[in-house]
Amino acid sequence: MKHFFLAISFLIAFVSCNNKKQTSQTSETLDYQKDSTTIKQLFNTALTQGKSYQWLDYLSNEIGGRLSGSPEAQLAVEWGEKLMNDLDFDNVWLQPLMVPHWIRGEKEEAFFTINNQNYNVPICALGGSIATPKNGVTGEVIEVHSLEEAENLGEKLRGKIIFFNRPFDDTLIHTFKAYGGCVDQRGSGARVVGKYGVLGVIVRSMTHSIDDFPHTGAMSYRDIPENEKVPTAAISTKAANLLSEKLKENPTLKFFFKQHCETLPDAPSYNVIGEIKGSEFPNKYITVGGHLDSWDLGDGAHDDGAGIVQSIEVLRLLKLNNIKPKHTIRVVLFMNEENGLRGGKKYAEEAKKNNEIHVAALESDSGGFTPRGFTFDANSKNIDLFMSWKPLFAPYGLHDIVKGHGGADIGPLKSETISLFGYRPDSQRYFDYHHASTDTFDKVNKRELELGAASMASLVYLIDTYLN
Structure with missing residues (x-):
C-alpha cells in the first residue's frame, strides 16, 4: 500500500511538472x-x-x-x-x-417526363436564386459532376437544364470535408453555366442521406449580367439518383420546374x-x-x-x-x-x-x-x-x-x-x-x-x- 501511495504521489507530481512545462x-x-x-x-x-x-x-x-x-x-x-x-x-x-x-414564395414544383408519364420530384429553390418564368421551364437535361466538366461542355449546354450531381464522399469521416468537397456546385454552378444560355440549374442536395428532403442553401451570381442569371434549385438525393438512372435510359427526357422566389x-x-x-x-x-x-x-x-x-x-x-x-x-x-x-x-x-x-x-x-x-x-x-x-x-x-x-x-x-x-x-x-x-x-x-x-x-x- 505504501508503494501504491508513493506511485500516486509521483504521478501527481509528474502531471504538475508537465503542466508547468507546457504553460x-x-x-x-x-x-x-x-x-x-x-x-x-x-x-x-x-x-x-x-x-x-x-x-x-x-x-x-x-x-x-x-x-x-x-x-x-x-x-x-x-x-x-x-x-x-x-x-x-x-x-x-x-x-x-x-x-x-x-423570399421563397409559393412551394416549388418539379417533375420529369418519359413517354408521357410524369415522375414528381422534390425540389427547393436555392437562396438568392431568381424565379422561373411564370409557367416554369421545361427542357432536356445534361448531367455533370463538377464545375470543370460543365465548363468543358461549353456550347453543348445551350438550351438545356444542367443537373449537377456530385455526391458526398462517404469515405470521409469528417462530414464537413465531404460537404466542402461538393458545395461549390451549389454556390457557383449557376454562375459558371449561365453564360452558355442554359434554361436552369438543378443541384443535388448537400447531404449523405438518401431521402426525399431537398436541402436549400446559398448560391451566388456574383456580378454576371442579368441575362445570364438562371433559376437554380436543389433536388433531393433520392430524386437525384432516380433522375440520373432514368437519364441513362432516356437521354432526351424532359424536366420541368417552377419556383416563385424573389430578392427584395x-x-x-x-x-x-x-x-x-x-x-x-x-x-x-x-x-x-x-x-x-x-x-x-x-x-x-x-x-x-x-x-x-x-x-x-x-x-x-x-x-x-x-x-x-x-x-x-x-x-x-x-x-x-x-x-x-x-x-x-x-x-x-x-x-x-x-x-x-x-x-x-x-x-x-x-x-x-x-x-x-x-x-x-x-x-x-x-x-x-x-x-x-x-x-x-x-x-x-x-x-x-x-x-x-x-x-x-x-x-x-x-x-x-x-x-x-x-x-x-x-x-x-x-x-x-x-x-x-x-x-x-x-x-x-x-x-x-x-x-x-x-x-x-x-x-x-x-x-x-x-x-x-
Missing part, C-alpha cells in the same frame, strides 16, 4: 486541481439547472425559421434582447445592419449583443456566439438555434457559478450568416472602429450533437497552452483539440493576436438536417445540447484564466 509561455501556471473542479461545477450546473433546451424550444417552435429580413428574424432579435436583459447581463444592446432579403431590397436588422464586464481587463474581450438567422424550410434548431442558446448559456453558467471573469465576456447573436455574413462583418468592423482588443472568440455553428472537441486558429505561441488543456477536457469526451477553422461569423475578427475557436460536436448526423425541412426541435437531444453548453463555458473559463 511556460503564459503568465500563470495551469492549476489542474482548481480548473478541473471548476469545469466539473460548470458541467454539473448545465446538466441539472440548464436553460438552453427550454430556450431552444421557444426559438424553434414559437418563432420558427428566421431567414434574414423576415418578420421571424425580427422576432428572434427581440427575443434575444429580452432574454439577455432578463438574465441581468451587465450590458445588452442591438447592433444595426442591413441584410439581404430573399436590403432590410434593416441587428446583431444582438450582451456582456459581463471583466474584473481586471474590462477593455479586453472574449466573444462567444452563433448565428440567429436560419433557412426557412425547418425551424433552424441545429443550424444554428443550438449555437445561439449554448452561447447565451455560457454567460449564465459563469454567473450562476459565481465565476467573475477577468476579461469582458461577450455573447453575440450574429444576423445573416446564411446568405451574406453581414453580421460577422459588421461586428468586426465596429470592433476595429472602436479599437476593441479581442483576445479570443468562440463560435458554435455545427449543431447541438455530442461534444467532441474544439478547433483553434491561433498564433504558434499559444498552441502548447491550448494542448495542455486536453487532460481537463478528456473526462467529458472532448478529445479533439486540433488546429483548424474557427467559424464564419468570427472569421472577420482574425488577426495576428486573436485566437479563434470552433466548437465541434459529433458531425455524423448534422448534414441529415442541414438546411432542410427536417432541421426541427425534435431532432435535438436535451442532454447533448447541455453538454455542449458546458463544454463551451469550460473553454471560455480557461481562455479567461490563462490568456491576457
Whole structure:
C-alpha cells in the first residue's frame, strides 16, 4: 500500500511538472486541481439547472425559421434582447445592419417526363436564386459532376437544364470535408453555366442521406449580367439518383420546374449583443456566439438555434457559478450568416472602429450533437497552452483539440493576436438536417445540447484564466 501511495504521489507530481512545462509561455501556471473542479461545477450546473433546451424550444417552435429580413428574424432579435436583459447581463444592446432579403414564395414544383408519364420530384429553390418564368421551364437535361466538366461542355449546354450531381464522399469521416468537397456546385454552378444560355440549374442536395428532403442553401451570381442569371434549385438525393438512372435510359427526357422566389431590397436588422464586464481587463474581450438567422424550410434548431442558446448559456453558467471573469465576456447573436455574413462583418468592423482588443472568440455553428472537441486558429505561441488543456477536457469526451477553422461569423475578427475557436460536436448526423425541412426541435437531444453548453463555458473559463 505504501508503494501504491508513493506511485500516486509521483504521478501527481509528474502531471504538475508537465503542466508547468507546457504553460511556460503564459503568465500563470495551469492549476489542474482548481480548473478541473471548476469545469466539473460548470458541467454539473448545465446538466441539472440548464436553460438552453427550454430556450431552444421557444426559438424553434414559437418563432420558427428566421431567414434574414423576415418578420421571424425580427422576432428572434427581440427575443434575444429580452432574454439577455432578463438574465441581468451587465450590458445588452442591438447592433444595426442591413441584410439581404430573399423570399421563397409559393412551394416549388418539379417533375420529369418519359413517354408521357410524369415522375414528381422534390425540389427547393436555392437562396438568392431568381424565379422561373411564370409557367416554369421545361427542357432536356445534361448531367455533370463538377464545375470543370460543365465548363468543358461549353456550347453543348445551350438550351438545356444542367443537373449537377456530385455526391458526398462517404469515405470521409469528417462530414464537413465531404460537404466542402461538393458545395461549390451549389454556390457557383449557376454562375459558371449561365453564360452558355442554359434554361436552369438543378443541384443535388448537400447531404449523405438518401431521402426525399431537398436541402436549400446559398448560391451566388456574383456580378454576371442579368441575362445570364438562371433559376437554380436543389433536388433531393433520392430524386437525384432516380433522375440520373432514368437519364441513362432516356437521354432526351424532359424536366420541368417552377419556383416563385424573389430578392427584395436590403432590410434593416441587428446583431444582438450582451456582456459581463471583466474584473481586471474590462477593455479586453472574449466573444462567444452563433448565428440567429436560419433557412426557412425547418425551424433552424441545429443550424444554428443550438449555437445561439449554448452561447447565451455560457454567460449564465459563469454567473450562476459565481465565476467573475477577468476579461469582458461577450455573447453575440450574429444576423445573416446564411446568405451574406453581414453580421460577422459588421461586428468586426465596429470592433476595429472602436479599437476593441479581442483576445479570443468562440463560435458554435455545427449543431447541438455530442461534444467532441474544439478547433483553434491561433498564433504558434499559444498552441502548447491550448494542448495542455486536453487532460481537463478528456473526462467529458472532448478529445479533439486540433488546429483548424474557427467559424464564419468570427472569421472577420482574425488577426495576428486573436485566437479563434470552433466548437465541434459529433458531425455524423448534422448534414441529415442541414438546411432542410427536417432541421426541427425534435431532432435535438436535451442532454447533448447541455453538454455542449458546458463544454463551451469550460473553454471560455480557461481562455479567461490563462490568456491576457
